[in-house]
Amino acid sequence: xxxxxxxxxxxxxxAIKGPIQLSSSSFAKHISSSTQTASRRLxxxxxxxxxxxxxxxxxxxxxxxxxxxxxxxxxxxxEYQKIFEPIKNEVMLRxxxxxxxxxxxxxxxxxxxxxxxxxxLGFIPYPGTLNLILDDKSTVLRKKLxxxxxxxxxGFSSQQRTxxxxxxxxxxxxxxxxxAILPDRSHYPxxxxxxxxxxxxxxxxxxxxxxxxxxxxVL
Amino acid sequence: xxxxxxxxxxxxxxAIKGPIQLSSSSFAKHISSSTQTASRRLxxxxxxxxxxxxxxxxxxxxxxxxxxxxxxxxxxxxEYQKIFEPIKNEVMLRxxxxxxxxxxxxxxxxxxxxxxxxxxLGFIPYPGTLNLILDDKSTVLRKKLxxxxxxxxxGFSSQQRTxxxxxxxxxxxxxxxxxAILPDRSHYPxxxxxxxxxxxxxxxxxxxxxxxxxxxxVL
DNA sequence: ATTACTAAAAGACGAGTAA
DNA sequence: TTTACTCGTCTTTTAGTAA
Numbered sequence: 402x403x404x405x406x407x408x409x410x411x412x413x414x415x416a417i418k419g420p421i422q423l424s425s426s427s428f429a430k431h432i433s434s435s436t437q438t439a440s441r442r443l444x445x446x447x448x449x450x451x452x453x454x455x456x457x458x459x460x461x462x463x464x465x466x467x468x469x470x471x472x473x474x475x476x477x478x479x480e481y482q483k484i485f486e487p488i489k490n491e492v493m494l495r496x497x498x499x500x501x502x503x504x505x506x507x508x509x510x511x512x513x514x515x516x517x518x519x520x521x522l523g524f525i526p527y528p529g530t531l532n533l534i535l536d537d538k539s540t541v542l543r544k545k546l547x548x549x550x551x552x553x554x555x556g557f558s559s560q561q562r563t564x565x566x567x568x569x570x571x572x573x574x575x576x577x578x579x580x581a582i583l584p585d586r587s588h589y590p591x592x593x594x595x596x597x598x599x600x601x602x603x604x605x606x607x608x609x610x611x612x613x614x615x616x617x618x619v620l
Numbered sequence: 621x622x623x624x625x626x627x628x629x630x631x632x633x634x635a636i637k638g639p640i641q642l643s644s645s646s647f648a649k650h651i652s653s654s655t656q657t658a659s660r661r662l663x664x665x666x667x668x669x670x671x672x673x674x675x676x677x678x679x680x681x682x683x684x685x686x687x688x689x690x691x692x693x694x695x696x697x698x699e700y701q702k703i704f705e706p707i708k709n710e711v712m713l714r715x716x717x718x719x720x721x722x723x724x725x726x727x728x729x730x731x732x733x734x735x736x737x738x739x740x741l742g743f744i745p746y747p748g749t750l751n752l753i754l755d756d757k758s759t760v761l762r763k764k765l766x767x768x769x770x771x772x773x774x775g776f777s778s779q780q781r782t783x784x785x786x787x788x789x790x791x792x793x794x795x796x797x798x799x800a801i802l803p804d805r806s807h808y809p810x811x812x813x814x815x816x817x818x819x820x821x822x823x824x825x826x827x828x829x830x831x832x833x834x835x836x837x838v839l
Numbered sequence: 840a841t842t843a844c845t846a847a848a849a850g851a852c853g854a855g856t857a858a
Numbered sequence: 859t860t861t862a863c864t865c866g867t868c869t870t871t872t873a874g875t876a877a
Binding site for chain 4: 841842843844845846847848849850851852853854855856857858
């Protein structure tokens with residue numbers, strides 16, 4: 402694995418938000434090394450896909466941290482938080498409502514899923530999922546759901562095709578009982594959270610795209 | 621600087637809470653290295669005062685992360701959090717009320733400090749400080765106060781002795797207006813926060829030692 | 840001024856081994 | 859079994875240099 406510390410320094414210099422202009426020599430000071438090593442670090446980080454750069458003809462370079470670079474940093478952050486955070490059996494996640502791919506409605510209408518949710522969560526989900534794009538802090542905390550086994554939802558097959566499994570967690574969406582669902586093979590990036598509830602959450606909470614809500618997920 | 625990653629692993633194995641029993645060979649697996657390197661890592665961490673160990677005659681060793689080891693981890697944690705946390709001009713700190721060294725009462729009665737607080741905060745502090753022992757999460761966040769310049773409080777001299785300076789921050793203690801004070805040379809470890817207010821906080825909030833309160837510090 | 844190569848110095852690694 | 863030494867090897871670093 403590449404030098405995560407160098408990546409951290411770049412993030413702290415602002416490369417997490419957008420491209421920053423930086424020369425190898427000035428970066429060398431930040432990581433207290435020679436310019437050669439600084440240059441090599443940047444090469445290595447680029448090679449591993451953690452940053453992307455464009456060397457400027459005038460000198461210096463534009464550096465941005467890529468998605469997988471952010472993931473690596475998020476993971477580190479999460480591990481350090483785990484050291485100091487008290488062990489809780491719940492996570493508070495905040496995010497912005499977005500319109501999903503529309504497939505949630507289809508899946509939630511299938512008997513194979515509906516009966517499982519009924520049995521395991523005690524409610525029949527409203528046909529449709531509410532999708533949230535989590536803020537950065539919540540995206541870090543969301544990793545906790547990956548580590549926990551949660552309530553398993555099994556896949557099944559119809560004559561035409563197979564439907565994948567996953568897991569879910571009881572959750573309170575702005576106080577309303579529901580669940581967060583994590584398909585084994587999600588179509589969404591890790592900063593998107595799918596939630597379901599017995600009722601239409603969009604209507605009940607009068608939500609529009611871009612509206613911010615918080616979800617308390619119980620592990 | 622020593623291998624912070626090895627220290628992180630030890631923390632995740634529980635060495636932050638108390639001594640853990642661990643052999644070099646089992647630690648080797650956790651850091652994916654040879655037993656020799658694992659042994660060397662532990663030696664290095666001990667040499668730098670980040671962990672303390674006692675090698676057991678039966679084999680294996682007891683390992684605890686020291687105070688300065690915790691500080692190093694807290695610092696890492698804080699830096700990673702800074703990457704993802706939105707830039708806020710306030711920090712929420714939580715902690716437990718403790719009885720301090722009693723010197724707060726003396727210092728807060730001195731004109732040299734009282735007039736400065738009056739001028740800079742707009743209130744004359746009640747003679748006495750309330751001391752909080754912060755929880756781990758808050759201790760990490762408290763570092764933000766170290767980095768900010770805050771409102772400076774200058775030192776002064778009487779004929780007998782000199783009194784040190786420091787800085788303070790406006791704060792709301794359970795909603796009551798006050799301030800957090802950070803002497804340049806504090807007698808307290810970094811998980812203790814001293815707060816002042818125009819009134820006697822202990823009385824107003826009916827606080828006893830061990831009572832938990834939260835302080836919103838404005839930067 | 841840059842970036843990034845090559846080559847020599849420094850450092851880290853794991854095998855073998857002692858206690 | 860352990861911990862931790864030495865030693866040969868491999869890796870990483872910096873100095874020097876080119877583009």
